[in-house]
Amino acid sequence: MTSFSYGEFAYVYDELMKDVPYDRWVEYAARKLQENGLSAPSILDIGCGTGEVSVRLAKAGYDVTGVDLSDDMLTVAQDKAQGEGVQLSLFQQDMSQLELPSSFDCAVIFCDSLNYLETEDQVKGTFKSVYDHLEPGGLLLFDVHSLYKVNHVFGENTFTYNEEELSYIWSCFQGEHPNSVEHDLTFFVYDERKDAYDRFDELHKQRTYSVDTYKQWLTEAGFSKVETTADFTSDSPTDKAERILFCVQK
Known part of the structure; x- marks a missing residue:
């Protein structure tokens, strides 16, 4: 990882x-x-x-x-x-x-x-x-x-994206502050030189x-x-x- x-x-x-x-x-x-x-x-x-x-x-x-x-x-x-x-x-x-x-x-x-x-x-x-x-x-x-989007649309949901050269799993969690969300992203990016996928992880925090x-x-x-x-x-x-x-x- x-x-x-x-x-x-x-x-x-x-x-x-x-x-x-x-x-x-x-x-x-x-x-x-x-x-x-x-x-x-x-x-x-x-x-x-x-x-x-x-x-x-x-x-x-x-x-x-x-x-x-x-x-x-x-x-x-x-x-x-x-x-x-x-x-x-x-x-x-x-x-x-x-x-x-x-x-x-x-x-x-x-x-x-x-x-x-x-x-x-x-x-x-x-x-x-x-x-x-x-x-x-x-x-x-x-x-x-909006407050509604952060607390109810993102919520505790998971989203996915799957294409040949790039895929991800995007999981949302309630953040440490009121009306905040943490986006836990795992990416799989195709590296043509290795003919394999690299995995990367990223955490994004948003607050409204x-x-x-x-x-x-x-x-x-x-x-x-x-x-x-x-x-x-x-x-x-x-x-x-x-x-x-x-x-x-x-």
Whole structure:
């Protein structure tokens, strides 16, 4: 059994996430930017990972800067941007302690990246850090898992994926904190050189909070307008909504 590092994970991540609706996040961002009169904004993509959203935003004509904690993820993102013929500025930084040379019209934290922060102080720090990097009137757009999804959809469930070159077993367990989940992942990745499968193990932890708690922390960070919708619709969140989207203005 081999310990699975984020370096290795970065190179199979896109295969695992190929059915994720990245276009829906991009469409959501474009709609909110238009509604708020930001026609040609600079966008900071926080937790950009392998660049799936960043590249789409850049291809749509936005000036995009990406930030991620993983250098390996950023390497994949840079290669992807070059392959698509777009320009990205990329920085390896902690989202709760941003130190960037410019400010932005919009910041996005998509694909439930905010839920990977383990402490309340990290979430609060992220909101404050983003606020300090936004232009007046700038937007913060982000999504999080709902309490319902963490506690009832993930629950104590197991998911599987089986393809010729990559398979995994994904087991979910209640985390150590309230409203948290631990994802215990075992991957089997085919190595053509050895004509055999390597096993890797990875543990991901996610934590979420109530909508009211997020709103309180955003207000404390200085944001003045907070709008919430559910599951890529224009509807307000219900008790069984799974993904909560926030549009917040400085």
